[in-house]
Amino acid sequence: MAEPPAIISVQGVSKRFGGITAVDRVSLDIRQNEFFALLGPSGCGKTTLLRMLAGFETPDEGGVLIDGQDMTDVPPNRRPVNMVFQSYAVFPHMSVFDNVAYGLRVANTPSGEIGERVHEALAMVRLSEQAERKPDQLSGGQRQRVALARALVKRPKVLLLDEPLSALDAKLREAMQLELVRLQHTVGITFIIVTHDQHEALSMANRIAVMEAGQVRQVDGPAQLYEFPGSRFVADFIGKMNLFPARVVDRKGTELMVEVEGLGRLTLPGQAPHLGGPCGVEVPVGQDVGIAVRPEKVHIHSDGVPDGRIALRGRVSEVAYFGDASHVYLRLDSGQVISANIRNETRTSDPSVRAGEVLWCSWDPKDTLILDR
Amino acid sequence: MDSWRKNPLVFWVLNLSPSAWLIAFFIVPLALVWVLSFGEKRGLLDVAITGTLDNYARALQPLYLEIFWKSIWMAAAATLVCLIAGYPVAFAIAFAPNRWKPYLLLALMVPFWINILIRTYALIAVFRTRGYVNFTLEWIWDQAHSLLAFLGLGGYELIGARFVPLELLYNNFAVSLGIVYAFFPFMVLPLYANIEKLDRSYMEASLDLGAGHWRTFFSVVFPLTWHGALSGVIIVFIPALGAFFIPDLLGGTDSQLIGNVIERQFKAANDWPFGAALSFLLMYATFGALALRAIVAGRKQGLEV
Numbered sequence: 142m143a144e145p146p147a148i149i150s151v152q153g154v155s156k157r158f159g160g161i162t163a164v165d166r167v168s169l170d171i172r173q174n175e176f177f178a179l180l181g182p183s184g185c186g187k188t189t190l191l192r193m194l195a196g197f198e199t200p201d202e203g204g205v206l207i208d209g210q211d212m213t214d215v216p217p218n219r220r221p222v223n224m225v226f227q228s229y230a231v232f233p234h235m236s237v238f239d240n241v242a243y244g245l246r247v248a249n250t251p252s253g254e255i256g257e258r259v260h261e262a263l264a265m266v267r268l269s270e271q272a273e274r275k276p277d278q279l280s281g282g283q284r285q286r287v288a289l290a291r292a293l294v295k296r297p298k299v300l301l302l303d304e305p306l307s308a309l310d311a312k313l314r315e316a317m318q319l320e321l322v323r324l325q326h327t328v329g330i331t332f333i334i335v336t337h338d339q340h341e342a343l344s345m346a347n348r349i350a351v352m353e354a355g356q357v358r359q360v361d362g363p364a365q366l367y368e369f370p371g372s373r374f375v376a377d378f379i380g381k382m383n384l385f386p387a388r389v390v391d392r393k394g395t396e397l398m399v400e401v402e403g404l405g406r407l408t409l410p411g412q413a414p415h416l417g418g419p420c421g422v423e424v425p426v427g428q429d430v431g432i433a434v435r436p437e438k439v440h441i442h443s444d445g446v447p448d449g450r451i452a453l454r455g456r457v458s459e460v461a462y463f464g465d466a467s468h469v470y471l472r473l474d475s476g477q478v479i480s481a482n483i484r485n486e487t488r489t490s491d492p493s494v495r496a497g498e499v500l501w502c503s504w505d506p507k508d509t510l511i512l513d514r
Numbered sequence: 515m516d517s518w519r520k521n522p523l524v525f526w527v528l529n530l531s532p533s534a535w536l537i538a539f540f541i542v543p544l545a546l547v548w549v550l551s552f553g554e555k556r557g558l559l560d561v562a563i564t565g566t567l568d569n570y571a572r573a574l575q576p577l578y579l580e581i582f583w584k585s586i587w588m589a590a591a592a593t594l595v596c597l598i599a600g601y602p603v604a605f606a607i608a609f610a611p612n613r614w615k616p617y618l619l620l621a622l623m624v625p626f627w628i629n630i631l632i633r634t635y636a637l638i639a640v641f642r643t644r645g646y647v648n649f650t651l652e653w654i655w656d657q658a659h660s661l662l663a664f665l666g667l668g669g670y671e672l673i674g675a676r677f678v679p680l681e682l683l684y685n686n687f688a689v690s691l692g693i694v695y696a697f698f699p700f701m702v703l704p705l706y707a708n709i710e711k712l713d714r715s716y717m718e719a720s721l722d723l724g725a726g727h728w729r730t731f732f733s734v735v736f737p738l739t740w741h742g743a744l745s746g747v748i749i750v751f752i753p754a755l756g757a758f759f760i761p762d763l764l765g766g767t768d769s770q771l772i773g774n775v776i777e778r779q780f781k782a783a784n785d786w787p788f789g790a791a792l793s794f795l796l797m798y799a800t801f802g803a804l805a806l807r808a809i810v811a812g813r814k815q816g817l818e819v
Contacts, residue, residue, distance in 0.1 A: 197718055217721040230719035234737045243733070244723030288719075295723060 148173045148299055148331045149194060153203035155355075156189050163189040165355035166203070171299075171333060171348075176325050178342035179335045181352035182378065187335045190352070191301050194333065195224045208298055223292035224301040227308070229284045231276045237263070237287050238272040244295045262294035265327065282313045293328060302334040306341060318345050339379045343367065351375050373512040376433055383439065383479045384512075387432045389424050397424065397511070401432055403475030407451055409509050424511065431512040438508040439481035441469055442501040443493040450503040455479065457498045469494055471502050551790035561787055569791035578775065578792070585772040586799070588686065589754035592693035596701040596750050597743060599694075601731075604705035619706075622699050630696055634763050637692055641682040641764075648679040684766035692760040697753060701746035708742025709735070741811065748807055752800050772796055 147170040156164040164186040171177045179187040192198045194205060196217035205212045207221060223244070232240050241262055245255045263269045266286035276284055285305060292300055305321070306314045322345050325332045336342050342349045343363040350360045351374075359371045370376035377384065390406070391398035397409050409432070424430060446452040455471035458478065469481045481502050483494065493500065551569055553561040572578070607618045625633060640646045655677040662672060682688060716738060720730040736743070758773030765771075772792065779789025 195718075195722060197721075217718070218724045218726060224719070224722045226715040226719055228713055228715050230713065230715035232716060232719070232734060232738075243720070243725075247723060247725040247729055291719075291723065 146173055147171060147206075148175075148208055149333070150206040151190070151194075151203070152206065154190070154193060154200045154205065155202040156186070156193060156198055157201055162355050164193070164200075167352075167355070167357050168203075169350060169357060169360065171331060174329055174331055176322065176332045176345055176347045177334070178346035178349045179333065179352060180339060180342040180349050180379075181337065183337055185352040186355040187337075187352050188303055191224075191303055191333065191335045194299070195222060195301055196220050221298040222301055223295050223297040223299075224303065225285070225288045225292050225305050227304040229288040229308075231279075231284050231287045231291070233276050235276075236272070237268060237274050237276070237279070240276070240287055241291045241294050244291060248295075258294050259290075262290040265293065265324065266290045281308055282317065285309070285317070289324065293324075297330065299331045299333060300328075302332060304335055304337070306336070306338070314341075321345060343379070351378060353378070370510065370512070373431055373433075376510060376512055381436050381480065381482075382433045382510075383436060384431050384433045385477065387430050389426050389428045389430060392424075392426055399430065399432060399511075403473065403477050404453060407432070407506070407509075409506050409511065433510040433512055434504050434508055436468065436480045437482040439479065439502050439504045441471075441481050441483055441491075441494060442503060443491070443498075444501075446501050446503045449505070451506055451509070452501055452503040453479065454499065454501050457494065457496050457500060459496060460494060467494070471500065547790045547793060550787055551794050553787040553790075555785055555787055558784070569788045570795070572788060573791045573795050578772075581770060581772050581775055582795070582799070585755055588690060588771060589693070589751050589757075592690050592697070592754050593701075593747050593751045595690070595694045596698050597747060600698065600701035600705050600746060601743075604702050604709050607702070607706050608709040622702055626699065631759060631763075634692055634696070634760055637688075637695060637764060638683060641688060641691075643679045643681070643683070645682070647682060651680065652677045683764060684769070686765070686769055688764040688766075689761045689769045689771070692764040693754045693757055696757070696760060697750040700749045700753075704742045704745040704749070705739065708739040712738055744807060744811070748804065751803065755800065756796060 149169075149171040151167055151169040151171075154164055154167050155162065167186075167190060179190060181187045189198055193200055194207070194212075196212065196215065199213075212220060232243065235243065238259055241259045242255050245258060250258070260269065260272070263272055266289050268283060268286050268290065271279060271283060276287065279287065285308075288305075302321075306317050309317060318341060321332070321334075334342070334345065343366075346363060348360060348362055349366055351358045351366065353374050359366060359375045361369075361371075366375065367379055370379065373384070376382050385401045385404060387399040387401040387407075389397055390400045395410060399407050399409060401407055440450075442452075453471075453473055455473040457469060458472045459470040461468040461470075464485070466482050466484050469483060471479050471481065473479060479502060483491075549563055550561060552565050552567070553563045554566055554568070556562050603622075607615060607622070610618055638645070642648075655673065658673055662670075712735070716734050717730055720734045721727075725733065756773045756776075757771060758777045761769045761771045761774055762777075765774075776789050776792045776796070779785045779792065783789075
């Protein structure tokens with residue numbers, strides 16, 4: 142299958158503010174019709190990168206191509222991209238209709254066409270009824286949809302979204318996530334979203350770039366990123382992770398023997414390098430590594446542990462109840478704490494899983510990740 | 515927080531001194547002047563309060579109405595200049611790097627530490643026939659003259675045979691400029707406060723949607739900061755309307771503003787009742803402007819001054 146062409150090509154872009162390097166030699170290709178997420182903790186440079194795509198910041202080094210055209214000397218008002226701002230920036234002195242029409246009026250679009258396109262855009266975000274309202278008569282979610290309509294009515298090649306859901310409450314946020322995905326399918330253009338919320342990125346994006354300290358750490362699809370993180374940072378940032386320091390002591394075929402601090406020796410299937418992970422089968426003996434397992438891959442047993450699983454014994458130190466699931470924290474004999482997520486599949490949960498009880502936990506060796514230390 | 519309101523004693527004690535101050539130094543003198551405006555001059559120091567309206571009738575004669583009108587016109591022109599020049603300055607300060615802002619604001623405020631009279635006299639040194647502006651112009655003329663001579667064009671007197679200094683002082687231009695200079699910071703500060711508060715993303719959104727900088731200013735920035743502009747206009751226009759020593763020092767014989775006329779009644783002409791009547795007419799005009807502003811601002815509810 143041929144790769145779709147890159148609509149945006151970021152080539153070795155750096156940006157410094159004073160002495161701080163906000164974006165550090167980032168190169169990325171974002172494909173046509175992709176829902177792409179820039180994910181990272183605050184201050185990782187993701188918003189600066191987005192603003193460089195919009196033209197509000199100029200790269201100190203490198204350049205940006207949009208649809209094959211160099212954007213270095215192109216000001217924001219001449220770029221074929223539009224942005225949805227974190228604060229929405231819906232003009233408070235204009236009605237919803239005028240807000241959406243603004244970009245078309247600026248471009249001297251004939252008024253008949255303006256009316257048509259604005260109504261079409263408002264229908265798309267389900268705001269047709271509110272066209273004559275002023276922004277202060279709208280809810281946060283509605284204001285955001287005005288911002289979306291205002292950007293989409295310009296028919297940009299790429300829509301940029303800067304933390305678009307961060308100001309919404311949890312329920313609305315979930316609804317808007319679905320709405321954005323639906324919208325992207327409808328308009329069929331590239332969406333680039335900046336977010337610090339991993340769930341948001343995982344649930345919406347086709348591909349995610351994880352950023353840290355101005356650099357892109359990994360670019361992959363959501364499942365790949367979650368199940369095969371390429372580094373300890375990515376593993377830790379996306380989802381929860383039980384991490385143990387370890388050292389490779391031996392290798393037999395594709396199997397690795399690791400000495401895990403406090404847990405003893407484990408035999409793990411070596412990961413193929415193409416599945417991510419800097420270690421894989423090529424990890425030299427003697428290398429310090431981290432081994433990791435996701436809490437939902439860890440099972441809890443009150444008695445026998447099935448064969449072929451890595452099993453550890455510990456005392457329950459805490460159970461955090463979340464309704465659909467519970468997070469169980471087990472203090473191992475070595476003093477380390479491991480967390481396991483159990484689903485509350487029935488209304489009466491296992492009475493033995495409560496603080497103070499001694500239980501077993503186990504996981505499949507195949508679910509173990511080998512990461513950098 | 516509002517417990518002090520519930521305790522009447524505290525309320526009265528706290529409000530006593532400012533109220534006393536206002537009454538003693540504002541309401542009472544104002545009332546005296548108001549009463550005086552219905553009086554008749556009887557002697558050098560003697561004024562009889564007779565309830566006459568003659569002073570007002572006299573103040574509304576065409577001669578004085580003309581001066582009123584001219585004062586309003588001059589103050590309005592100066593205010594407009596302040597507004598047009600104020601926006602870029604306020605923008606420059608609001609968009610300056612944070613560590614520069616206090617210094618830029620200070621630069622704007624420092625002249626206020628010097629008496630306005632002294633600053634106005636300084637303007638004379640700048641604008642008089644042998645002042646700094648003309649010195650500079652003369653220097654430029656000299657350079658141009660030498661250049662033309664060097665190019666062999668000296669004989670044609672393209673820029674005149676000799677430098678003629680500009681008459682910048684003692685006319686309406688000088689008065690307007692003096693008023694602009696004196697009250698400019700009053701325009702910049704409210705504008706700055708409003709622009710500083712303005713969410714930058716409104717401007718970015720406008721640019722993002724394809725608007726240029728002018729379009730962004732007139733369609734987005736101005737509509738969102740006009741109440742700051744209005745505050746600036748009011749606090750520049752009102753003192754500009756009453757200015758008297760600026761036209762006195764910088765104006766020519768035809769630059770008399772209503773402030774000068776009022777001053778003269780209280781001093782040289784020693785006609786306090788007439789001066790009082792003129793003062794109150796000026797004040798009513800000012801109230802009218804304020805009321806207009808309140809009505810306009812009242813349409814937009816919830817906007818602060």
